[in-house]
Amino acid sequence: MNGDKNLIIEQITIVGGTHGNEYIGPFFIRKAEQTNIYQDNPIVVSTLLANPEAFTQARRFIDQDLNRSFSSDILTGNQDQHECQRAREISRHFSQGLSQNESGQHFIIDLHSTTANMGITLIVRNNEPLNLRTAAYVQKNMPETRILLSDMDHVQHQSLNSISRFGIVIEVGPLPNAVLRHDLFEATERVVDLVVKFLTLSKTRKEPKLPDEVTVFKFREKVPYPRDQEGELTAMVHKDLQDRDYRLLETSHPIFMTFQGGEIRYSSEPGYPVFINEAAYYLEDTAFIITDKVEASLK
Protein backbone atom coordinates (compact mmCIF):
# COMPACT_ATOMS: atom_id res chain seq x y z
CA MET A 1 0.00 0.00 0.00
CA ASN A 2 1.89 3.03 -1.19
CA GLY A 3 1.02 6.59 -0.38
CA ASP A 4 0.93 9.35 -2.93
CA LYS A 5 4.11 11.20 -2.03
CA ASN A 6 2.96 14.32 -3.85
CA LEU A 7 -0.14 14.58 -1.75
CA ILE A 8 -0.42 17.76 0.28
CA ILE A 9 -3.03 18.33 2.93
CA GLU A 10 -3.71 22.06 2.98
CA GLN A 11 -6.62 22.16 5.35
CA ILE A 12 -7.96 20.14 8.26
CA THR A 13 -11.52 20.48 9.45
CA ILE A 14 -12.52 19.07 12.82
CA VAL A 15 -16.21 18.20 12.69
CA GLY A 16 -18.35 17.65 15.79
CA GLY A 17 -22.03 17.10 16.31
CA THR A 18 -22.68 15.11 13.14
CA HIS A 19 -24.89 13.32 15.65
CA GLY A 20 -26.37 15.92 17.99
CA ASN A 21 -26.50 13.67 21.06
CA GLU A 22 -22.82 12.72 20.92
CA TYR A 23 -21.48 15.50 23.11
CA ILE A 24 -17.70 15.19 22.85
CA GLY A 25 -17.47 16.74 19.38
CA PRO A 26 -19.55 19.88 19.99
CA PHE A 27 -17.77 20.64 23.27
CA PHE A 28 -14.40 19.92 21.70
CA ILE A 29 -15.21 22.51 19.02
CA ARG A 30 -16.37 25.06 21.57
CA LYS A 31 -13.15 24.60 23.53
CA ALA A 32 -10.97 24.76 20.39
CA GLU A 33 -12.66 28.00 19.33
CA GLN A 34 -12.35 29.58 22.77
CA THR A 35 -8.72 28.63 23.25
CA ASN A 36 -7.54 29.01 19.63
CA ILE A 37 -5.21 26.07 20.04
CA TYR A 38 -4.46 25.57 16.34
CA GLN A 39 -4.12 29.20 15.26
CA ASP A 40 -0.38 28.98 14.53
CA ASN A 41 -0.42 25.55 12.91
CA PRO A 42 1.28 25.29 9.47
CA ILE A 43 -1.83 23.57 8.11
CA VAL A 44 -5.01 25.60 8.55
CA VAL A 45 -7.22 23.86 11.12
CA SER A 46 -10.86 24.89 11.26
CA THR A 47 -13.89 23.53 13.06
CA LEU A 48 -17.46 22.81 12.06
CA LEU A 49 -20.50 22.06 14.20
CA ALA A 50 -22.31 19.78 11.76
CA ASN A 51 -25.85 19.72 13.13
CA PRO A 52 -26.35 22.60 15.62
CA GLU A 53 -30.12 22.14 15.71
CA ALA A 54 -29.84 18.46 16.69
CA PHE A 55 -27.18 19.32 19.29
CA THR A 56 -29.44 21.97 20.85
CA GLN A 57 -32.17 19.37 21.15
CA ALA A 58 -29.73 16.66 22.33
CA ARG A 59 -31.01 14.37 19.58
CA ARG A 60 -29.10 12.25 17.08
CA PHE A 61 -30.93 14.04 14.27
CA ILE A 62 -34.06 16.05 13.54
CA ASP A 63 -35.53 14.31 10.46
CA GLN A 64 -32.95 11.73 9.40
CA ASP A 65 -29.37 10.68 10.17
CA LEU A 66 -27.03 13.39 8.79
CA ASN A 67 -24.30 10.77 8.49
CA ARG A 68 -26.47 8.93 5.95
CA SER A 69 -27.34 12.08 4.02
CA PHE A 70 -24.38 12.73 1.74
CA SER A 71 -25.58 10.68 -1.23
CA SER A 72 -25.42 12.31 -4.66
CA ASP A 73 -29.22 12.12 -4.80
CA ILE A 74 -29.48 14.33 -1.74
CA LEU A 75 -26.57 16.61 -2.58
CA THR A 76 -27.97 17.38 -6.03
CA GLY A 77 -31.63 17.30 -4.98
CA ASN A 78 -33.94 19.65 -3.16
CA GLN A 79 -35.39 17.46 -0.38
CA ASP A 80 -36.41 19.70 2.49
CA GLN A 81 -35.68 17.40 5.45
CA HIS A 82 -33.47 19.27 7.91
CA GLU A 83 -30.48 16.98 7.40
CA CYS A 84 -30.76 17.01 3.58
CA GLN A 85 -30.56 20.79 3.61
CA ARG A 86 -27.70 20.68 6.09
CA ALA A 87 -25.79 18.12 4.00
CA ARG A 88 -26.00 20.44 0.98
CA GLU A 89 -24.81 23.41 3.08
CA ILE A 90 -21.87 21.43 4.46
CA SER A 91 -20.97 20.13 1.03
CA ARG A 92 -20.95 23.68 -0.41
CA HIS A 93 -18.89 24.86 2.59
CA PHE A 94 -16.22 22.27 1.83
CA SER A 95 -16.13 22.82 -1.93
CA GLN A 96 -15.79 26.58 -1.44
CA GLY A 97 -12.94 26.04 1.00
CA LEU A 98 -11.17 23.83 -1.53
CA SER A 99 -11.57 26.24 -4.43
CA GLN A 100 -9.33 28.69 -2.65
CA ASN A 101 -6.45 26.29 -2.99
CA GLU A 102 -7.03 23.79 -5.73
CA SER A 103 -3.74 21.99 -5.44
CA GLY A 104 -4.22 21.05 -1.80
CA GLN A 105 -6.46 18.52 -0.20
CA HIS A 106 -8.88 18.68 2.68
CA PHE A 107 -8.69 16.28 5.64
CA ILE A 108 -11.79 15.77 7.79
CA ILE A 109 -11.60 14.63 11.42
CA ASP A 110 -15.12 13.63 12.42
CA LEU A 111 -15.69 13.23 16.18
CA HIS A 112 -18.13 10.60 17.37
CA SER A 113 -18.96 8.51 20.41
CA THR A 114 -20.65 5.17 20.94
CA THR A 115 -22.52 3.53 23.80
CA ALA A 116 -20.51 0.37 23.08
CA ASN A 117 -17.39 -0.55 25.06
CA MET A 118 -15.01 0.20 22.17
CA GLY A 119 -12.41 2.37 23.86
CA ILE A 120 -10.74 4.62 21.30
CA THR A 121 -11.37 3.54 17.72
CA LEU A 122 -10.02 5.16 14.57
CA ILE A 123 -12.27 4.44 11.60
CA VAL A 124 -10.69 4.78 8.17
CA ARG A 125 -11.77 3.77 4.71
CA ASN A 126 -9.90 0.90 3.21
CA ASN A 127 -8.56 2.49 0.05
CA GLU A 128 -6.73 5.59 1.23
CA PRO A 129 -3.14 4.97 2.32
CA LEU A 130 -2.81 8.40 3.93
CA ASN A 131 -5.78 7.74 6.18
CA LEU A 132 -4.34 4.42 7.29
CA ARG A 133 -0.87 5.88 7.84
CA THR A 134 -2.42 8.62 9.98
CA ALA A 135 -4.23 6.04 12.07
CA ALA A 136 -1.06 3.98 12.41
CA TYR A 137 0.82 7.03 13.66
CA VAL A 138 -1.83 7.66 16.31
CA GLN A 139 -1.69 4.02 17.36
CA LYS A 140 2.10 4.13 17.59
CA ASN A 141 1.73 6.92 20.15
CA MET A 142 -1.42 5.60 21.82
CA PRO A 143 -1.18 1.81 21.69
CA GLU A 144 -4.63 1.45 23.26
CA THR A 145 -6.31 2.73 20.09
CA ARG A 146 -7.76 0.34 17.53
CA ILE A 147 -8.14 0.79 13.80
CA LEU A 148 -11.38 -0.15 12.08
CA LEU A 149 -11.42 -0.45 8.31
CA SER A 150 -14.80 0.42 6.94
CA ASP A 151 -15.76 -0.77 3.53
CA MET A 152 -17.14 1.39 0.77
CA ASP A 153 -20.70 0.23 1.19
CA HIS A 154 -23.88 2.20 0.77
CA VAL A 155 -23.75 3.71 4.27
CA GLN A 156 -20.12 4.75 4.01
CA HIS A 157 -20.77 6.52 0.72
CA GLN A 158 -23.34 8.69 2.46
CA SER A 159 -21.28 9.69 5.50
CA LEU A 160 -20.05 13.21 6.16
CA ASN A 161 -16.47 12.00 5.70
CA SER A 162 -17.31 10.89 2.15
CA ILE A 163 -17.10 14.57 1.12
CA SER A 164 -13.34 14.17 1.03
CA ARG A 165 -11.07 11.26 0.13
CA PHE A 166 -9.06 12.12 3.23
CA GLY A 167 -10.26 11.79 6.74
CA ILE A 168 -10.65 9.79 9.89
CA VAL A 169 -13.50 9.16 12.29
CA ILE A 170 -12.67 9.12 15.99
CA GLU A 171 -15.13 6.96 17.86
CA VAL A 172 -14.89 6.73 21.67
CA GLY A 173 -16.89 4.73 24.17
CA PRO A 174 -18.66 3.62 26.17
CA LEU A 175 -20.44 6.93 26.46
CA PRO A 176 -24.18 7.38 26.96
CA ASN A 177 -25.85 9.77 24.56
CA ALA A 178 -26.15 13.37 25.76
CA VAL A 179 -23.35 12.94 28.30
CA LEU A 180 -19.87 14.45 28.37
CA ARG A 181 -17.10 12.37 29.91
CA HIS A 182 -13.84 14.00 30.92
CA ASP A 183 -11.62 10.95 30.35
CA LEU A 184 -12.98 10.30 26.85
CA PHE A 185 -12.86 14.02 26.08
CA GLU A 186 -9.15 14.03 26.94
CA ALA A 187 -8.55 10.92 24.86
CA THR A 188 -10.24 12.60 21.90
CA GLU A 189 -8.02 15.66 22.37
CA ARG A 190 -4.92 13.48 22.33
CA VAL A 191 -5.98 11.74 19.13
CA VAL A 192 -6.81 14.99 17.35
CA ASP A 193 -3.45 16.43 18.38
CA LEU A 194 -1.64 13.41 16.97
CA VAL A 195 -3.59 13.52 13.70
CA VAL A 196 -2.82 17.22 13.23
CA LYS A 197 0.82 16.62 14.11
CA PHE A 198 1.19 13.74 11.64
CA LEU A 199 -0.41 15.63 8.76
CA THR A 200 1.71 18.68 9.53
CA LEU A 201 4.90 16.59 9.58
CA SER A 202 3.85 14.94 6.30
CA LYS A 203 3.29 18.30 4.68
CA THR A 204 6.79 19.43 5.58
CA ARG A 205 8.21 16.13 4.26
CA LYS A 206 9.15 15.02 7.76
CA GLU A 207 6.73 12.11 7.94
CA PRO A 208 7.70 10.02 10.95
CA LYS A 209 8.78 6.42 10.53
CA LEU A 210 5.90 3.97 10.79
CA PRO A 211 5.80 0.22 11.31
CA ASP A 212 5.62 -1.95 8.17
CA GLU A 213 2.13 -3.07 8.98
CA VAL A 214 -0.68 -2.53 11.47
CA THR A 215 -3.40 -4.74 12.84
CA VAL A 216 -6.81 -3.59 11.67
CA PHE A 217 -10.35 -4.79 12.18
CA LYS A 218 -12.19 -5.05 8.89
CA PHE A 219 -15.98 -4.93 8.62
CA ARG A 220 -17.45 -8.31 7.69
CA GLU A 221 -21.18 -8.25 8.44
CA LYS A 222 -23.96 -6.81 10.57
CA VAL A 223 -25.83 -9.09 12.98
CA PRO A 224 -29.49 -8.07 13.34
CA TYR A 225 -31.69 -8.33 16.43
CA PRO A 226 -34.16 -11.22 16.67
CA ARG A 227 -37.66 -9.82 16.09
CA ASP A 228 -41.19 -11.12 15.86
CA GLN A 229 -43.56 -10.73 12.92
CA GLU A 230 -44.60 -7.26 14.10
CA GLY A 231 -40.96 -6.21 14.12
CA GLU A 232 -40.74 -6.09 17.93
CA LEU A 233 -37.53 -7.19 19.65
CA THR A 234 -37.77 -10.71 21.03
CA ALA A 235 -34.33 -10.78 22.63
CA MET A 236 -31.59 -8.58 24.06
CA VAL A 237 -27.83 -8.75 23.72
CA HIS A 238 -26.63 -11.51 26.05
CA LYS A 239 -24.74 -10.44 29.15
CA ASP A 240 -21.88 -12.74 28.14
CA LEU A 241 -21.42 -10.71 24.93
CA GLN A 242 -22.07 -7.22 26.39
CA ASP A 243 -18.91 -5.06 26.63
CA ARG A 244 -16.76 -7.67 24.83
CA ASP A 245 -16.04 -5.49 21.80
CA TYR A 246 -12.83 -6.51 20.00
CA ARG A 247 -12.70 -9.85 21.85
CA LEU A 248 -12.90 -12.99 19.74
CA LEU A 249 -16.46 -14.29 19.44
CA GLU A 250 -16.35 -18.05 18.95
CA THR A 251 -19.00 -20.05 17.14
CA SER A 252 -21.75 -21.24 19.56
CA HIS A 253 -21.06 -18.50 22.12
CA PRO A 254 -24.33 -16.98 23.50
CA ILE A 255 -25.16 -13.69 21.80
CA PHE A 256 -28.83 -13.05 22.67
CA MET A 257 -31.21 -13.82 25.54
CA THR A 258 -34.83 -14.01 24.49
CA PHE A 259 -37.59 -12.59 26.68
CA GLN A 260 -38.87 -16.15 26.95
CA GLY A 261 -35.61 -17.07 28.66
CA GLY A 262 -33.83 -18.90 25.84
CA GLU A 263 -30.27 -18.35 24.70
CA ILE A 264 -29.43 -17.74 21.05
CA ARG A 265 -25.92 -18.73 20.04
CA TYR A 266 -23.57 -17.41 17.42
CA SER A 267 -23.57 -19.62 14.35
CA SER A 268 -21.11 -17.95 11.96
CA GLU A 269 -17.35 -18.13 11.66
CA PRO A 270 -15.42 -16.70 14.63
CA GLY A 271 -14.84 -12.96 14.42
CA TYR A 272 -14.35 -9.78 16.39
CA PRO A 273 -17.56 -7.98 17.36
CA VAL A 274 -17.76 -4.17 17.53
CA PHE A 275 -20.55 -1.68 18.22
CA ILE A 276 -22.13 -4.24 20.56
CA ASN A 277 -25.47 -2.87 21.79
CA GLU A 278 -24.94 0.61 20.31
CA ALA A 279 -28.03 2.70 21.08
CA ALA A 280 -28.40 4.19 17.61
CA TYR A 281 -28.24 0.81 15.91
CA TYR A 282 -31.53 -0.47 17.37
CA LEU A 283 -33.18 1.64 14.66
CA GLU A 284 -30.87 0.25 12.00
CA ASP A 285 -31.48 -3.25 13.37
CA THR A 286 -27.84 -3.97 14.09
CA ALA A 287 -27.09 -5.68 17.41
CA PHE A 288 -23.36 -5.73 16.60
CA ILE A 289 -20.96 -5.84 13.68
CA ILE A 290 -18.53 -8.67 13.06
CA THR A 291 -15.05 -7.78 11.89
CA ASP A 292 -12.00 -9.74 10.84
CA LYS A 293 -8.66 -9.01 12.43
CA VAL A 294 -6.06 -8.68 9.67
CA GLU A 295 -2.68 -7.14 9.08
CA ALA A 296 -2.56 -4.19 6.71
CA SER A 297 0.68 -3.16 5.05
CA LEU A 298 1.86 0.42 5.34
CA LYS A 299 4.66 -0.02 2.79
Place this chain on the structure above:
Amino acid sequence: MNGDKNLIIEQITIVGGTHGNEYIGPFFIRKAEQTNIYQDNPIVVSTLLANPEAFTQARRFIDQDLNRSFSSDILTGNQDQHECQRAREISRHFSQGLSQNESGQHFIIDLHSTTANMGITLIVRNNEPLNLRTAAYVQKNMPETRILLSDMDHVQHQSLNSISRFGIVIEVGPLPNAVLRHDLFEATERVVDLVVKFLTLSKTRKEPKLPDEVTVFKFREKVPYPRDQEGELTAMVHKDLQDRDYRLLETSHPIFMTFQGGEIRYSSEPGYPVFINEAAYYLEDTAFIITDKVEASLK
Protein backbone atom coordinates in the same frame (compact mmCIF):
# COMPACT_ATOMS: atom_id res chain seq x y z
CA MET B 1 -40.60 4.34 62.65
CA ASN B 2 -43.66 2.12 63.10
CA GLY B 3 -45.69 0.63 60.31
CA ASP B 4 -49.47 0.61 60.22
CA LYS B 5 -50.17 -3.01 60.98
CA ASN B 6 -53.69 -2.79 59.57
CA LEU B 7 -52.38 -1.70 56.24
CA ILE B 8 -53.27 -4.01 53.39
CA ILE B 9 -51.82 -3.74 49.92
CA GLU B 10 -54.47 -5.04 47.56
CA GLN B 11 -52.89 -4.17 44.27
CA ILE B 12 -49.41 -3.73 42.84
CA THR B 13 -48.81 -1.91 39.59
CA ILE B 14 -45.46 -2.21 37.85
CA VAL B 15 -44.89 0.92 35.80
CA GLY B 16 -42.34 1.17 33.00
CA GLY B 17 -41.53 3.83 30.46
CA THR B 18 -42.29 6.84 32.65
CA HIS B 19 -39.24 8.03 30.72
CA GLY B 20 -39.48 6.71 27.19
CA ASN B 21 -35.73 6.31 26.64
CA GLU B 22 -35.18 4.16 29.73
CA TYR B 23 -35.71 0.78 28.12
CA ILE B 24 -35.69 -1.69 31.01
CA GLY B 25 -39.20 -0.83 32.20
CA PRO B 26 -41.04 -1.12 28.87
CA PHE B 27 -39.34 -4.41 28.01
CA PHE B 28 -39.93 -5.73 31.52
CA ILE B 29 -43.62 -5.02 31.04
CA ARG B 30 -43.71 -6.66 27.63
CA LYS B 31 -42.05 -9.77 29.07
CA ALA B 32 -44.34 -9.83 32.13
CA GLU B 33 -47.41 -9.61 29.89
CA GLN B 34 -46.18 -12.31 27.52
CA THR B 35 -45.19 -14.74 30.25
CA ASN B 36 -47.98 -13.95 32.77
CA ILE B 37 -45.59 -14.46 35.66
CA TYR B 38 -47.79 -12.90 38.34
CA GLN B 39 -51.16 -14.31 37.30
CA ASP B 40 -51.56 -16.54 40.38
CA ASN B 41 -50.18 -14.08 42.93
CA PRO B 42 -52.40 -13.45 46.01
CA ILE B 43 -52.04 -9.70 45.44
CA VAL B 44 -53.16 -8.58 41.99
CA VAL B 45 -50.14 -7.45 39.99
CA SER B 46 -50.76 -5.38 36.90
CA THR B 47 -48.51 -3.46 34.54
CA LEU B 48 -48.65 -0.04 32.95
CA LEU B 49 -46.60 1.45 30.12
CA ALA B 50 -46.63 5.06 31.29
CA ASN B 51 -45.61 6.97 28.16
CA PRO B 52 -45.96 4.72 25.08
CA GLU B 53 -45.54 7.62 22.66
CA ALA B 54 -42.20 8.68 24.19
CA PHE B 55 -41.05 5.03 24.23
CA THR B 56 -41.89 4.63 20.55
CA GLN B 57 -39.77 7.69 19.82
CA ALA B 58 -37.00 6.61 22.25
CA ARG B 59 -37.23 9.99 23.94
CA ARG B 60 -37.44 10.86 27.63
CA PHE B 61 -40.67 12.75 26.93
CA ILE B 62 -42.61 14.43 24.13
CA ASP B 63 -43.46 17.86 25.59
CA GLN B 64 -42.34 17.75 29.22
CA ASP B 65 -41.09 15.27 31.82
CA LEU B 66 -44.01 13.00 32.78
CA ASN B 67 -42.35 12.40 36.14
CA ARG B 68 -42.75 16.12 36.91
CA SER B 69 -46.37 16.24 35.71
CA PHE B 70 -48.43 14.92 38.61
CA SER B 71 -49.01 18.25 40.36
CA SER B 72 -52.57 19.10 41.43
CA ASP B 73 -52.46 22.01 38.97
CA ILE B 74 -51.94 19.61 36.08
CA LEU B 75 -54.20 16.85 37.38
CA THR B 76 -57.15 19.24 37.81
CA GLY B 77 -56.30 21.39 34.78
CA ASN B 78 -56.74 21.04 31.06
CA GLN B 79 -53.22 21.72 29.73
CA ASP B 80 -52.85 19.96 26.41
CA GLN B 81 -49.16 19.04 26.53
CA HIS B 82 -48.81 15.32 25.83
CA GLU B 83 -47.54 14.50 29.32
CA CYS B 84 -50.20 16.60 31.09
CA GLN B 85 -52.92 14.65 29.31
CA ARG B 86 -51.15 11.39 30.03
CA ALA B 87 -50.75 12.28 33.74
CA ARG B 88 -54.52 12.85 34.00
CA GLU B 89 -55.22 9.53 32.23
CA ILE B 90 -52.86 7.64 34.53
CA SER B 91 -54.31 9.34 37.60
CA ARG B 92 -57.85 8.34 36.57
CA HIS B 93 -56.66 4.80 35.85
CA PHE B 94 -55.32 4.47 39.40
CA SER B 95 -58.31 6.06 41.14
CA GLN B 96 -60.70 3.78 39.22
CA GLY B 97 -58.64 0.75 40.22
CA LEU B 98 -58.81 1.81 43.85
CA SER B 99 -62.53 2.46 43.90
CA GLN B 100 -63.17 -1.21 43.26
CA ASN B 101 -61.67 -2.01 46.65
CA GLU B 102 -61.74 0.96 48.93
CA SER B 103 -60.26 -0.71 51.96
CA GLY B 104 -57.05 -1.76 50.19
CA GLN B 105 -54.08 0.24 49.09
CA HIS B 106 -52.20 0.46 45.85
CA PHE B 107 -48.43 -0.04 45.66
CA ILE B 108 -46.54 1.35 42.64
CA ILE B 109 -43.22 -0.07 41.46
CA ASP B 110 -41.78 2.44 39.01
CA LEU B 111 -38.89 1.16 36.86
CA HIS B 112 -36.15 3.57 35.88
CA SER B 113 -32.53 3.62 34.78
CA THR B 114 -29.73 6.15 35.02
CA THR B 115 -26.55 6.84 33.06
CA ALA B 116 -24.78 7.25 36.43
CA ASN B 117 -22.77 4.43 38.01
CA MET B 118 -25.32 3.82 40.76
CA GLY B 119 -25.75 0.06 40.61
CA ILE B 120 -29.16 -0.94 41.96
CA THR B 121 -30.85 1.82 43.93
CA LEU B 122 -34.21 1.68 45.68
CA ILE B 123 -35.72 5.13 46.02
CA VAL B 124 -38.34 5.56 48.74
CA ARG B 125 -40.00 8.56 50.29
CA ASN B 126 -38.99 9.31 53.83
CA ASN B 127 -42.34 9.20 55.57
CA GLU B 128 -43.77 5.82 54.66
CA PRO B 129 -42.58 2.95 56.90
CA LEU B 130 -43.97 0.28 54.56
CA ASN B 131 -41.90 1.61 51.67
CA LEU B 132 -38.73 1.57 53.76
CA ARG B 133 -39.44 -1.89 55.13
CA THR B 134 -39.95 -3.15 51.59
CA ALA B 135 -36.62 -1.68 50.53
CA ALA B 136 -34.92 -3.17 53.60
CA TYR B 137 -36.28 -6.60 52.70
CA VAL B 138 -34.88 -6.31 49.18
CA GLN B 139 -31.51 -5.23 50.55
CA LYS B 140 -31.46 -8.13 53.01
CA ASN B 141 -31.71 -10.48 50.02
CA MET B 142 -29.59 -8.41 47.63
CA PRO B 143 -26.93 -6.74 49.77
CA GLU B 144 -25.57 -4.85 46.75
CA THR B 145 -28.66 -2.64 46.60
CA ARG B 146 -28.68 0.83 48.12
CA ILE B 147 -31.58 2.77 49.58
CA LEU B 148 -32.07 6.42 48.69
CA LEU B 149 -34.46 8.49 50.79
CA SER B 150 -36.02 11.21 48.72
CA ASP B 151 -37.54 14.16 50.46
CA MET B 152 -40.99 15.51 49.83
CA ASP B 153 -39.85 18.43 47.76
CA HIS B 154 -41.55 20.01 44.80
CA VAL B 155 -40.21 17.48 42.32
CA GLN B 156 -41.15 14.48 44.42
CA HIS B 157 -44.70 15.75 44.78
CA GLN B 158 -45.03 15.72 41.00
CA SER B 159 -43.66 12.23 40.32
CA LEU B 160 -45.75 9.34 39.07
CA ASN B 161 -45.24 7.56 42.38
CA SER B 162 -46.87 10.47 44.19
CA ILE B 163 -50.26 9.12 43.02
CA SER B 164 -50.05 6.64 45.89
CA ARG B 165 -48.58 6.82 49.39
CA PHE B 166 -47.07 3.41 48.73
CA GLY B 167 -44.40 2.66 46.25
CA ILE B 168 -40.78 2.30 45.34
CA VAL B 169 -38.65 3.45 42.44
CA ILE B 170 -36.08 1.00 41.11
CA GLU B 171 -33.19 2.86 39.53
CA VAL B 172 -30.40 0.89 37.82
CA GLY B 173 -27.22 2.02 36.15
CA PRO B 174 -25.02 2.81 34.46
CA LEU B 175 -27.19 2.39 31.41
CA PRO B 176 -27.14 4.63 28.33
CA ASN B 177 -30.50 5.91 27.22
CA ALA B 178 -32.29 3.82 24.59
CA VAL B 179 -30.25 0.73 25.41
CA LEU B 180 -31.31 -2.54 27.02
CA ARG B 181 -28.75 -4.33 29.18
CA HIS B 182 -29.27 -7.97 30.09
CA ASP B 183 -27.47 -7.86 33.46
CA LEU B 184 -29.42 -4.80 34.66
CA PHE B 185 -32.64 -6.26 33.26
CA GLU B 186 -32.09 -9.38 35.38
CA ALA B 187 -31.28 -7.28 38.44
CA THR B 188 -34.53 -5.37 37.96
CA GLU B 189 -36.43 -8.66 37.71
CA ARG B 190 -34.92 -9.85 40.98
CA VAL B 191 -35.85 -6.64 42.79
CA VAL B 192 -39.43 -6.68 41.50
CA ASP B 193 -39.79 -10.32 42.56
CA LEU B 194 -38.59 -9.49 46.07
CA VAL B 195 -40.91 -6.49 46.37
CA VAL B 196 -43.92 -8.55 45.28
CA LYS B 197 -42.90 -11.35 47.64
CA PHE B 198 -42.52 -9.01 50.63
CA LEU B 199 -45.86 -7.30 50.08
CA THR B 200 -47.54 -10.66 49.60
CA LEU B 201 -46.05 -12.02 52.84
CA SER B 202 -47.09 -8.82 54.64
CA LYS B 203 -50.64 -9.19 53.42
CA THR B 204 -50.87 -12.70 54.78
CA ARG B 205 -49.40 -11.51 58.12
CA LYS B 206 -46.20 -13.42 57.51
CA GLU B 207 -43.95 -10.40 57.23
CA PRO B 208 -40.35 -11.61 57.37
CA LYS B 209 -38.03 -10.49 60.13
CA LEU B 210 -36.07 -7.38 59.24
CA PRO B 211 -32.99 -5.79 60.79
CA ASP B 212 -33.59 -3.06 63.40
CA GLU B 213 -32.19 -0.40 61.12
CA VAL B 214 -30.84 0.12 57.62
CA THR B 215 -28.29 2.44 56.13
CA VAL B 216 -29.89 4.96 53.80
CA PHE B 217 -28.65 7.83 51.70
CA LYS B 218 -30.72 10.94 52.28
CA PHE B 219 -30.97 13.77 49.72
CA ARG B 220 -29.16 16.89 50.89
CA GLU B 221 -28.66 19.18 47.89
CA LYS B 222 -28.21 19.44 44.15
CA VAL B 223 -24.89 20.65 42.75
CA PRO B 224 -25.33 22.65 39.52
CA TYR B 225 -23.01 22.81 36.52
CA PRO B 226 -20.73 25.84 36.14
CA ARG B 227 -22.12 28.00 33.32
CA ASP B 228 -21.32 31.28 31.64
CA GLN B 229 -23.61 34.28 31.34
CA GLU B 230 -25.30 32.80 28.27
CA GLY B 231 -26.05 29.67 30.25
CA GLU B 232 -23.53 27.52 28.36
CA LEU B 233 -21.57 24.85 30.24
CA THR B 234 -18.06 26.00 31.13
CA ALA B 235 -16.93 22.74 32.71
CA MET B 236 -17.53 19.01 32.74
CA VAL B 237 -17.69 16.54 35.61
CA HIS B 238 -14.08 15.81 36.63
CA LYS B 239 -12.74 12.37 35.78
CA ASP B 240 -11.80 11.88 39.46
CA LEU B 241 -15.48 12.21 40.40
CA GLN B 242 -16.99 10.30 37.43
CA ASP B 243 -18.42 6.88 38.41
CA ARG B 244 -17.80 7.47 42.14
CA ASP B 245 -21.46 7.44 43.12
CA TYR B 246 -22.00 6.51 46.79
CA ARG B 247 -18.32 7.06 47.60
CA LEU B 248 -17.50 9.76 50.14
CA LEU B 249 -16.73 13.10 48.49
CA GLU B 250 -14.35 15.04 50.71
CA THR B 251 -14.13 18.82 50.81
CA SER B 252 -11.59 20.16 48.26
CA HIS B 253 -11.79 17.07 46.02
CA PRO B 254 -11.92 18.02 42.28
CA ILE B 255 -15.46 17.91 40.94
CA PHE B 256 -15.29 19.83 37.62
CA MET B 257 -12.73 20.46 34.90
CA THR B 258 -13.31 23.70 33.02
CA PHE B 259 -12.80 23.92 29.26
CA GLN B 260 -10.04 26.41 30.02
CA GLY B 261 -8.21 23.61 31.85
CA GLY B 262 -8.87 24.63 35.47
CA GLU B 263 -10.06 22.36 38.26
CA ILE B 264 -13.03 23.29 40.42
CA ARG B 265 -13.04 21.74 43.86
CA TYR B 266 -15.82 20.73 46.19
CA SER B 267 -16.36 23.33 48.89
CA SER B 268 -19.22 21.96 50.99
CA GLU B 269 -19.33 19.47 53.83
CA PRO B 270 -18.33 15.91 52.90
CA GLY B 271 -21.17 13.82 51.56
CA TYR B 272 -22.10 10.98 49.27
CA PRO B 273 -22.73 11.95 45.63
CA VAL B 274 -25.35 10.20 43.49
CA PHE B 275 -26.66 10.70 39.96
CA ILE B 276 -23.17 11.87 38.93
CA ASN B 277 -23.29 13.01 35.29
CA GLU B 278 -26.84 11.73 34.68
CA ALA B 279 -27.78 12.59 31.08
CA ALA B 280 -31.26 13.90 31.88
CA TYR B 281 -29.98 16.24 34.58
CA TYR B 282 -28.05 18.49 32.20
CA LEU B 283 -31.43 20.03 31.39
CA GLU B 284 -32.27 20.35 35.08
CA ASP B 285 -28.81 21.78 35.71
CA THR B 286 -27.80 19.12 38.21
CA ALA B 287 -24.28 17.72 37.87
CA PHE B 288 -24.83 15.46 40.88
CA ILE B 289 -26.78 15.24 44.11
CA ILE B 290 -25.19 15.15 47.53
CA THR B 291 -26.67 12.80 50.09
CA ASP B 292 -25.98 12.05 53.75
CA LYS B 293 -25.44 8.49 54.86
CA VAL B 294 -27.60 7.83 57.91
CA GLU B 295 -29.14 4.94 59.79
CA ALA B 296 -32.93 4.66 59.62
CA SER B 297 -34.84 2.67 62.21
CA LEU B 298 -37.25 -0.04 61.06
CA LYS B 299 -38.72 -0.58 64.54
